[in-house]
Amino acid sequence: MARTLTMRQAINEALDQEMARDQNVILMGEDIAGGQGGDGELDAWGGPLGVTKGLYHKHPGRVLDTPLSESAFIGAAIGAAACGMRPVAELMFLDFMGVCFDQIFNQAAKFKYMFGGKAQTPIVIRAMVGAGFRAAAQHSQMLTPLFTHIPGLKVVCPSNAYDAKGLLIQSIRDNDPVIFCEHKNLYDSQADVPAESYAIPFGEANVVRDGGDCTIVAYGLMVGRAMEAAKQLSPKGPKGGVECEVIDLRTLSPIDWDTVIDSVERTGRLVCVDEANPRCSIASDVSAMVAQECFKALKGPIRMVTAPHTPVPFSPVLEDLYIPSAAAIAAAVTKTMAQ
Amino acid sequence: MSASRIVPIVMPKWGLSMKEGKVTGWLLEDGSPINIGDAILEVETDKIAGAVEASEPGVLRRRVGTPDTVYPVKALLGVIAEAAVPDAEIDAYVASYVMPAADEGEEDQAAKYEFADTPTGTLRYARRGGAGDNLILLHGFGGDLDNFLFNIDALGETATVYALDLPGHGQSIKNVAKPDLASLTAALAGFMDKLGLKDAHLVGHSLGGAIAMRMAAEAPGRVKSLTLICSAGLGSEIGSYVDDFVAAQGRKDLKPVLETLFADKSQVSRQLVDDVLKYKRLDGVDAFLKALAQAVFGGRKQQDFPAAQLAGKAPPALVIWGREDAVIPAAHAGNLPGATVKVIDGAGHMVFMEKAGEVNALIKAHIARS
Numbered sequence: 001m002a003r004t005l006t007m008r009q010a011i012n013e014a015l016d017q018e019m020a021r022d023q024n025v026i027l028m029g030e031d032i033a034g035g036q037g038g039d040g041e042l043d044a045w046g047g048p049l050g051v052t053k054g055l056y057h058k059h060p061g062r063v064l065d066t067p068l069s070e071s072a073f074i075g076a077a078i079g080a081a082a083c084g085m086r087p088v089a090e091l092m093f094l095d096f097m098g099v100c101f102d103q104i105f106n107q108a109a110k111f112k113y114m115f116g117g118k119a120q121t122p123i124v125i126r127a128m129v130g131a132g133f134r135a136a137a138q139h140s141q142m143l144t145p146l147f148t149h150i151p152g153l154k155v156v157c158p159s160n161a162y163d164a165k166g167l168l169i170q171s172i173r174d175n176d177p178v179i180f181c182e183h184k185n186l187y188d189s190q191a192d193v194p195a196e197s198y199a200i201p202f203g204e205a206n207v208v209r210d211g212g213d214c215t216i217v218a219y220g221l222m223v224g225r226a227m228e229a230a231k232q233l234s235p236k237g238p239k240g241g242v243e244c245e246v247i248d249l250r251t252l253s254p255i256d257w258d259t260v261i262d263s264v265e266r267t268g269r270l271v272c273v274d275e276a277n278p279r280c281s282i283a284s285d286v287s288a289m290v291a292q293e294c295f296k297a298l299k300g301p302i303r304m305v306t307a308p309h310t311p312v313p314f315s316p317v318l319e320d321l322y323i324p325s326a327a328a329i330a331a332a333v334t335k336t337m338a339q
Numbered sequence: 340m341s342a343s344r345i346v347p348i349v350m351p352k353w354g355l356s357m358k359e360g361k362v363t364g365w366l367l368e369d370g371s372p373i374n375i376g377d378a379i380l381e382v383e384t385d386k387i388a389g390a391v392e393a394s395e396p397g398v399l400r401r402r403v404g405t406p407d408t409v410y411p412v413k414a415l416l417g418v419i420a421e422a423a424v425p426d427a428e429i430d431a432y433v434a435s436y437v438m439p440a441a442d443e444g445e446e447d448q449a450a451k452y453e454f455a456d457t458p459t460g461t462l463r464y465a466r467r468g469g470a471g472d473n474l475i476l477l478h479g480f481g482g483d484l485d486n487f488l489f490n491i492d493a494l495g496e497t498a499t500v501y502a503l504d505l506p507g508h509g510q511s512i513k514n515v516a517k518p519d520l521a522s523l524t525a526a527l528a529g530f531m532d533k534l535g536l537k538d539a540h541l542v543g544h545s546l547g548g549a550i551a552m553r554m555a556a557e558a559p560g561r562v563k564s565l566t567l568i569c570s571a572g573l574g575s576e577i578g579s580y581v582d583d584f585v586a587a588q589g590r591k592d593l594k595p596v597l598e599t600l601f602a603d604k605s606q607v608s609r610q611l612v613d614d615v616l617k618y619k620r621l622d623g624v625d626a627f628l629k630a631l632a633q634a635v636f637g638g639r640k641q642q643d644f645p646a647a648q649l650a651g652k653a654p655p656a657l658v659i660w661g662r663e664d665a666v667i668p669a670a671h672a673g674n675l676p677g678a679t680v681k682v683i684d685g686a687g688h689m690v691f692m693e694k695a696g697e698v699n700a701l702i703k704a705h706i707a708r709s
Contacts, residue, residue, distance in 0.1 A: 197622040
C-alpha cells in the first residue's frame, strides 16, 4: 500500500528491500554506519544526511564504513562488483568523484566492453548533487553531464520520492555501473510511495504535465521549478496563456529521446532546464539532438535555462540567484513563444 | 414547509484521495424535472471525469456551482426540491448551507481501506453501508476495488457493500501460488469465511463476473443473486485487451490499451494511466498477470465457461453490458439462460463507470427483487 514518504525514506526503503531480496547487495561508504573503529554508537550517523540510518542493524555485516579515501573504497566496490557482489557505494558528494575517475571511467565503465562481455560491474554509486544547501563550491555542483558523457555508465537523477525508490531498485538490479544522483534539496520532498518493491525502467522519461504550446525538459530539482513555471504560464495562471508540456528525463543515460522528440514535434517549442553549468550540459545535449532530429518542427529558437558558467557561490544571496528559478524558466518560455 | 423537501446536490467524493473537483458543465436547465439516477452535472478530478446523479427525485431548482470552478468535496452545487417549495425558501437554504465538516474521525473510518488475512494471503477491501444484505463487488483483470468509485456509495444505501482487491491486484497479496479462476474463486470464498459472510449478492465485472458465476456453481447457497457486467465466462471470444494490457510497459503503450475500455476515450486521464502503471510495476505483478492471462484467456480465447456449470442452479441473474464493449462482445449478454439482460448504449467495457447511475439503479432493483 502507498504511504507518504520523503525521498530520504524512499531511498532507505529501496536499499533495505533490495538487501533483503539479494544477499549480494552490500553498502559501502563514509560514516554510513557511524562510529566504527571508534567509541561512538554504531548506526549513529547513517551517512552525512542520515539516508542509510537503521540499515546497519537490519543487515549485519553488510553495511561497511570505509576509510576517508574515495579512490580506495570506490575501487574496492568496483572490484567486489566484478567478483559477483552488488555493492551500493555512497560517495557523499558527487564533487568528490574526481579522485576516483580512473576507477569509474577506465575500469567500471570499460570492463564489459574490454572483456568481451564476460565481466560485468553491477555497482551503484550514490552521491549527493546540486546547490542550495549552503555548502559552497566544492559540495554543490551538478556534475551529471560529466558522467553522462562516458559510455558504459548509466546516470540517474530522480525528481521525487516515488521515482527515487523505483529507480534505485532498478539501479541495484542493473548489471552495469550506475551513478545515482540524489539532490540534497529533495531529501525532504514527499510523495506517495508503495510499500512493495517496484522497479522503474531506465530510459523512460516521465511526462509530468501535458501541454500543446511549449515543451520544457528538466530533471532532478528542476522538474518542480518547471512545473511551477508551467502553472504560472497556464491560461488559468497569473501570467496566462501558454500550455507547457513538462518532461522529467529521470535517467540521463540512457536518455529517452523519443519522448522529447515526439513532444517537440507537437509543440514546436523547446526550453531545456539544467542545474548544471551551461557548457556541454544536459541542456545543450538535448537542444542539439532536437535541432538535428526535428528542426522543421521548431517554430522558435530552443532556449536553455542553466546555472551560469561559474562555481557555485558561497554567498546565500548569490547561490539562490545561481540556481535556475521558476521565473527564469517562465521567462524563457515567453521568449521562445514570442519568436 | 419542511426543509427535508429540499435536497442538496453536493460535490461527490470519488475515491479516497479526492478532496475537490471541478464543475465542467450542467446537463440540465433550472426547472428540469429529475428522476433518481439522472445525470445532473459533470465534474472532473485529476483522476477521472464523471456525472453527478440525482439520489432523490424532484425539480432542479437552483444551479449553484459555476462551470470551470473547483469546489471542495461536499460543497453545495445545486438544489433539488419539489415545484411547490417557494423560491424564498430555496434562497434561504442556499444562503444558510453549511458544508458538513462532520466528524473527521467518522469520515476517515468510512473511507478507510481494510485488510483481511485469508488462506490466500492478505486481501484489501472497502466496506460501505451497514444495513441490508451483503453485496460483494468483484473487479476485472488488472483492475482494483477503486474501479467501483461511482458505485460503492450508491449501492451502500441499500446493502452492506464490500469491494475487494482480488489476489494479485490492487493492494492485495501479489504472490499467488496458482493464478487461475479456481484459485481466485477460492480466495473469494476464503474472504467471505474470514468476514463471516454466510451469503452475498455478487456483482462481478469482466473476470470478476466469471468468478461470481463459478462461486454460484460451487456454493449455490452462498450466492443470493448474480450481477454480471460485461462478464467473462459467457462465450469464447475476447479482444486483444488482456494481451495488450500485459504487454504494455510504459505510459505511451498503456494509454491506448486503457482507452479500449471506454466508449468515451477521454475518460482515460493521465492519473488513471499513472496509477495502472504504478500497479503493473510492483514486484510480482507482471508474472502474476502473465500467468493469469494464460490460464483464463490463453490464445486469445476464454478458457473457462462457468456459465455452463450453472445450468439449473443459477441464482437470480442480471446481465449488464455496454453496447460498445471492445473487450468482450455485447453479443455474449444473451448467453445465460433465464437472466435479465440490459445492454446500455453509449458505453464500453467500463459501463458501470460510464453509466454509473443507470447501472446502480439496475443493481438496486435486481437486489430488491432477488
